[in-house]
Each structure stands twice: as structure tokens, then as C-alpha cells.
Amino acid sequence: MFLPLFLTYLKIGTFTLGGGYAMLPLIQREVVDRKGWIDEEEFLNMIALAQAAPGLIAVNSAIFIGWRVGGWKGVCGAVLGAVLPSFLIILAIAMVFREWKELPAVEAAFKGIRPAVVALIAAPLFKMAKSAKIGWGTALIPIAAALLIWLGHVNPVWVILATIVLTLCFTWLSSYRSSK
């Protein structure tokens, strides 16, 4: 099962721009509709697990489907296929990028692109906040996290760890109280 998974993920990896979430519809079409490797329900479970686990969503989904379909060989094939296209493209770009950037035309274009990138990072925040069903109270969590990292220069790793530990403590406290 190495080759079929490798080729399918190579196709997915080559034709999805923007990565992560942009990959999901294409994965669905290839893996669920065309190949029938997993069904719709399992696909939804896969998305939930791929998001809950740390790491890149595209890679996580490749691992899940590779494992379900072809065991170890499937995992190797799917992960290689998912990673290889972007690896090769960026490698080629990295080889010439610093020289190209010396060109005044390229540098001018990037002067226009940089603020656009910041906007592209910031704009999905509204959609994310909406789908997370954020309220006035819970809005304090992302605000505190952003301020700690931005102004406090706290490493995001600590913010994530603190979220996990605090949530576990509060959940334990509230279940302890209600059991009393």
C-alpha cells in the first residue's frame, strides 16, 4: 500500500495552496469519494483527531489515513507524499531567494506584499472567533494569550502548557465540588 497512498498524497500535496484546512476538501474527494478508503463518518472523526493532536493538520491526516489503509507502509507513503511537494518547491526557492531579493523589482514587490501578509494572518481571526462560539468572558483567554506573547515575549509553548494545566485543574475542582 506504499505506492497508492504515496501517489494520492503527492497529488493532494501538489495541488493544495494555503495548506492545512485548504487540504481537507481535496482529501475528502480523493480518499472518501474516489478511493473509498474510509467513509464519511470516519473522515469527520479524522478531522477532529487531526485538529486535536499537535502538529500540522495535513500531516496528521496523512498519518491517520495511511495507518487505516496500509499500516506502517501506508503511513510512510502518505507522509512522504504530503511533505515532498512543498519540501522540493521551497528547497528550490530557498536556493535562489536571497539572490532574487537583491533585485530592486523583487524587493519593491515584497514591500507591498508584507503588510498584505499581516492582513491575511489577522483577518481569519473573526471567522475563528465565530466558529469557536466565543463570548465576552471567554474572549479574555485569547486576549490574554496574545498580550502575553506580543508584549510579554512569553514563548507560545508556555501559553499552551498553561492552558492545558489550568483547564485540567479547574475541571477537577468543579467536578470535585459538585461531587461533594
Add this chain to the structure above:
Amino acid sequence: MLYLALFLSFFKIGLFGFGGGLAILSLIEMEVERHGWMTQQEFVDIVAVSQVTPGPIGINCATYVGYTTAGFWGSVLATSAIVLPSLIIMLSICKAYFWLSNKFQGNPYYEQTLRMLRFTVIGLVASAALLLIKPTTFIDPVSWIIFAVVAALTILPTALSTVHLTPYTKKVTEIISHPILLIVLAGIAGYCIYH
């Protein structure tokens, strides 16, 4: 030593990169800035390149940083390092799949932690954007105009989601809010204004 530092940094990014995509950016930014592997301008440029080339942003950044700091093998190492935590954790999850989906669904600790992480991830994305608002990226008032126009166009489909649209106008809003088109347009604008 450089190889070890590269490996550890990208392993850490893979291990704590919850939420994928944009949420991973502030982690990468902190690591590359701490080690001086990339300037802030270079980081933004690579994010821009990532938006117009296929593949996950995390892989793109790992490959680029690996290559520019330690050559071809550096890029192989950094890319493997960012994938490795996923491989370990996701495979354990797959092996325990039936057990997990039966026992963990509805478990208050698991559900609450995931819910809170979703909120934190929004903060991580916000911090990635805030960290980039600096004189190196916003060089003059024109930068802010480009920022505002791109932000407005990107939010457009979400803002109009409650309004009834004809299929044609819906298609148009989808096209003009596409990140690739916006980056290309911003590049053309930059060329015309600054060249």
C-alpha cells in the same frame, strides 16, 4: 551543534503546534528570532511564499530555515523534526482509536481542554499578526492602506454570510477574497509604488 539546535527547535514547534497553519506561526517566529536564523522581513517573505505555493506553512518554514542555515541536510533535518512529534502522537492515537473515541468523547477533562485550546489558538494567531506590525513590514502610510484593503477583502465572505447573495455575486466575493490573488495584487501594487 547547529544541527542539534535545528532539530530541537522544529521538534518543539511540531510538538506544541496546536491548531495547525496560522497558529504555528508565532511559535516558528519566536524560535527563528531567538536563534537569529531569519530576519523578520525574511520570515514575512516566506509566509508570503507559503501562501502562493502548495503545502503546509510549517513544512515550508522548516525547509527554508533548514536550508538557509545548514544547507540541504539542514532542510531535511528540520522538516523531519517538525513531522516527528505528529508521527509519534498521531500513531498512538490511531492505535488507540476505538478505545479513544469511546472513552474520551464526553470526558469533561478532554472536552474542556480542547475547548480552551481553541480559544488560546485564536490568541496565538493574533499574536503572530501583532508581532509582525513593525517598521520593517509597515514602512509608510501606503503599507497601512494595503493592510486595510486586504483585510477588508478577506473578511468580506464572512461578513456577507448572513446576507442573501445571488450565486454570481457569491462567486465574485470568493474570487476577490482569495489569498493568492491578494498577494499577487499586493506585489503588483508594491512594484508600481516603490520601484
